[in-house]
Structures are given as structure tokens and as C-alpha cells.
Amino acid sequence: MRSRLVPGAASLVLAVTALTACGSSSSGSGDSGDSAASPAKLTVWIMRGSMSDGFLSRFETDFESTHKGTTLDIQIQEWDGIGQKITSALASKDAPDVMEVGNTQVAQYAASGGVEDLTAKVTDLQGGDWIPGLADPGEIDGKQYGIPWYAANRVVVYNKDLFAKAGITTPPKTRAEWITDTTKLNTGGDDGIYLPGQSWYALAGFVWDEGGDLAVKDGDSWKGALDTPQSKAGMEFYKQLQALGKGPKDSDEAKPLQADVFAKGKSAQIISVPGGADAILKANPALKGKIGFFPIPGKTADKPGAVFTGGSDLVIPEASRHQALAYEVVKALAGTKWQTDMAKEMSYVPNRTSLANVLAGNEGASVMAVGAANGHATPNSPNWAAVEANNPIKQYMTQVLTGADPDAAGKTASAAITKALNTAS
Structure with a gap:
């Protein structure tokens, strides 16, 4: 079961139906098996309806052009049954490299094991500027497992x-x-x-x-x-x-x-x-x-x-074979360029409070961004x-x-x- 707000392309719709120093050189917690410069094919799970085809196509083209030899296999996942699918993937030896998960689901997946601890990367990701209600669910017992991606609120x-x-x-x-x-x-x-x-x-x-x-x-x-x-x-x-x-x-x-x-x-x-x-x-x-x-x-x-701040986080499974590159994907999606693109394309609230102004001209979304500054999460x-x-x-x-x-x-x-x-x- 998930509990989150899912805005649709170019608008927002309510969905109520019901998360890492990488084990790699990117986090210092283990052996990555790759470096940010090593070509690889990365599997990225994105949830149905979260992003437009246009956004995903632009991101894929840009990421591959700036990471020569690397390709992205972006796979769209259905919400029905996703909890068990993610739990099984996290327990496997052949997990995707990056996953989108509902922000209130991070604790559940972190407890099941298999999610990388990205605490050491929070500063690099400008975590001090994250919307609290979106960032807090990704932090479990002082460790940041989920990286805030986008938000929505009432x-x-x-x-x-x-x-x-x-x-x-x-x-x-x-x-x-x-x-x-x-x-x-x-x-x-x-x-x-x-x-x-x-x-x-x-x-x-x-x-x-x-x-x-x-x-x-x-x-x-x-x-x-x-x-x-x-x-x-x-x-x-x-x-x-x-x-x-x-x-x-x-x-x-x-x-x-x-x-x-x-x-x-x-x-x-x-x-x-x-x-x-x-x-x-x-x-x-x-x-x-x-x-x-x-x-x-x-x-x-x-x-x-x-x-209540609903939305999604990005997580990196421990079983990812390309964790340094997986972190590069997360860093790009959570960074200024693609947060701005996403906010304008999808009318989402970006993950940083300092980016709220990118919604100027979109009355509903800009008002939502004002409210997001006092966002909270469920326990x-x-x-x-x-x-x-x-x-x-x-x-x-x-x-x-x-x-x-x-x-x-x-x-x-x-x-x-x-x-x-x-x-x-």
C-alpha cells in the first residue's frame, strides 16, 4: 500500500492508495565495481505517470551524451504490486541501478534491507536546501536512504x-x-x-x-x-x-x-x-x-x-552493479537542471526550497510551492x-x-x- 500525492503530466492529480554511502567508491561503504567514468548499461525504474515521455527522453539523451559509452534502460513500473516487486528486487543479486519509490515507502524498504546509505552524499546533493517534508521520510535513524525527487501537497x-x-x-x-x-x-x-x-x-x-x-x-x-x-x-x-x-x-x-x-x-x-x-x-x-x-x-x-508532502524519492539498491554511475543518475535528477525542467514540465514542486521560483507563472503550482515550505510527512x-x-x-x-x-x-x-x-x- 502506498500513500502519496502523484501529480500527472502538466498538472497534478490526487492518488491515495497507500524508501546511502553506496556500497561503492561513491559512498565509501564498499566496492562499487565501476567508476563514474566507466561505461555501463544502467537500469532505472520509474513509476507509471510520474514523468512525461518527453522529460524522460530529454534526460536519457543528455545523460548518455555526458557519460560516453553509458546507456540508460528506463523501465516504467506499475503501482499495483510494486511493493512486493521492489522488496524482491532489493533482496536479489540483479537489482535495478536506480529506483523511484513513494516517499512514505522509504522506511519500509530500508527496513527490508538492500537499500544503499547515501548519507555521505547529502552535502554534495545540497541536502540542506531540501524540502523537509520530502527529505525527512528518506532519513531513517540518522541515515539518508532516499533522495528527494519531487513533491506535491494540498x-x-x-x-x-x-x-x-x-x-x-x-x-x-x-x-x-x-x-x-x-x-x-x-x-x-x-x-x-x-x-x-x-x-x-x-x-x-x-x-x-x-x-x-x-x-x-x-x-x-x-x-x-x-x-x-x-x-x-x-x-x-x-x-x-x-x-x-x-x-x-x-x-x-x-x-x-x-x-x-x-x-x-x-x-x-x-x-x-x-x-x-x-x-x-x-x-x-x-x-x-x-x-x-x-x-x-x-x-x-x-x-x-x-x-502533508507527498511525492517520490530515488534509491540505489545495494545489488546495483554500477553504483558510482547510479549515483550520477540520482545526482543529475536531483540537481538544478533537471529539477527545473521537471517542475516546468510536470508542475511538481522541486526538491529544494530555493527552486520554488521556477514555478512562477503557474498559479496553482506556485501556491503549492509556498505551502511546501511547511511540509511534513507521516510517521x-x-x-x-x-x-x-x-x-x-x-x-x-x-x-x-x-x-x-x-x-x-x-x-x-x-x-x-x-x-x-x-x-x-
Whole structure:
């Protein structure tokens, strides 16, 4: 199971379905079997839909021209069943040289073994400039296994006509302003915000803003944290915001598809990746030019609200026969030239905060980049997928929204998270 945001070519779409000093001269951890100058055929796994054919073709041509005699065999992988395929490859003696993996999957794959430790390369890769919410999942117990590749996160998508109708000329920058404006929008039969009761990634952002988390490390084990005062405060804000719309309390963004709801023209706002606007326009072309974006507001105007940062990392298997060259591939893809190309081609947030300006002119993506500066990740446990499988967070949210005692509901959910994270997979 994977849990990540996957923006599509030239736009972003939401996907919720569910990571090294190389054993080589590139890392100093072992025998590489090659050098960066030695020709080789490298196998690179890229996930379906992550990159356009045009981007991959340009990268392949450029890399081969600058590494004479080296060829790239870029193989597109399907998301269905990828977890077992990657785990098997990491355990084999004939693994690919470079793999793209979902950023929240790094801990799972690192725990299974076979992923190179690239800690010694972080400085060379300008890791101090990486987006925290994308970089953090790749670091396990102080070692960097996953190299951030691209990111995506949620913003507020809004109906400009409904904002103008309510007399709102400037999008809110604080939570308090957001509540005030949403209250104004929730009049005359309009829906101030369409916020389903189980949008748990949105809740996570509010919890992070309060200084809390979904789970915390407790020695060598994990402990669910939805029963803390910080999580309770985050849920209280969610409940206040959700009450200003007509969203169902017992479903998520997919039931019904929130883009379809927004497309009807009566909902003023949704929380979505910017690419959600493409689905809205497909359902209702009349909304062209009437859709705007702003970062999820924070508690104060100087900092946007916290967001979950989805996206992908690049890893190098220990079994790669060409680890120095594999590192050259990773370094190129994570570097300024190809990060800039990728951001413009795919409307992704690049892996470095200093590159956010390359999205200027793309309203949705540039707003997303602003929010990415306060990006976070789900708890960095190899068992996090087990939490999402039954998702006690969703159950907790519905219980609180329908009148259950938040303290009792929080304890029950935290116990379920604790059990899932500490059960051997």
C-alpha cells in the first residue's frame, strides 16, 4: 500500500492508495565495481505517470551524451504490486541501478534491507536546501536512504465568483481569517467549504500546526498520539471548519469525488492538490478562469499551514552493479537542471526550497510551492501502511464529528495506531 500525492503530466492529480554511502567508491561503504567514468548499461525504474515521455527522453539523451559509452534502460513500473516487486528486487543479486519509490515507502524498504546509505552524499546533493517534508521520510535513524525527487501537497482551491459575491477580495492568510471568510461564504444557499469528514491529511496539517503528530517514537517503539491536547486542538479546528459546509461526516474526498461536487458551482472551497482543478474543469468547463488557489492558512500570517508532502524519492539498491554511475543518475535528477525542467514540465514542486521560483507563472503550482515550505510527512515507520489499511484516523474523525467524546475517541484511535506500528510485518 502506498500513500502519496502523484501529480500527472502538466498538472497534478490526487492518488491515495497507500524508501546511502553506496556500497561503492561513491559512498565509501564498499566496492562499487565501476567508476563514474566507466561505461555501463544502467537500469532505472520509474513509476507509471510520474514523468512525461518527453522529460524522460530529454534526460536519457543528455545523460548518455555526458557519460560516453553509458546507456540508460528506463523501465516504467506499475503501482499495483510494486511493493512486493521492489522488496524482491532489493533482496536479489540483479537489482535495478536506480529506483523511484513513494516517499512514505522509504522506511519500509530500508527496513527490508538492500537499500544503499547515501548519507555521505547529502552535502554534495545540497541536502540542506531540501524540502523537509520530502527529505525527512528518506532519513531513517540518522541515515539518508532516499533522495528527494519531487513533491506535491494540498492547497485551497476556490471559486473566484463566490468569493467576489461574498465581498472577499483577498484570500485569508490566517486560520481566524479563514473561518471568518468561510462563514461569509456559507450563505445564500452556497457551501462555504466542501470538506468531507475523513480528509485525514488535512487534519494532520492542523495537528502539526498545533505541535502534535499522528504518532511519535517512544524509544524503540511507536505510540499513537491522537489523544494528546495538540491533536485534540487540531481536530477542534477541523470540526469548526467542516461545520461551515455540507460535506459528509463519514467519507473522504473520493466519496463522492470532491472535484465533481465543486464543479456544480455551489461550493466555495475544497482542500486539494492544484491539479484537482483539471478534474473540475472537465466536469464543468464553464468554470474556466473562475478557479483560484491559496495556501492552507496557518495560525499566523507569516507562515502557511502545515501540509502533508507527498511525492517520490530515488534509491540505489545495494545489488546495483554500477553504483558510482547510479549515483550520477540520482545526482543529475536531483540537481538544478533537471529539477527545473521537471517542475516546468510536470508542475511538481522541486526538491529544494530555493527552486520554488521556477514555478512562477503557474498559479496553482506556485501556491503549492509556498505551502511546501511547511511540509511534513507521516510517521517514519516501516509499518505505517498498516495504519492506513484500516485507518483509525478516519474512524476517529467521524466519531468526533458526530458527537463522540474526543478524548475517548482519541484514546481508541491512538491504541489502534500503536498496535499497528508495533506489530511485526
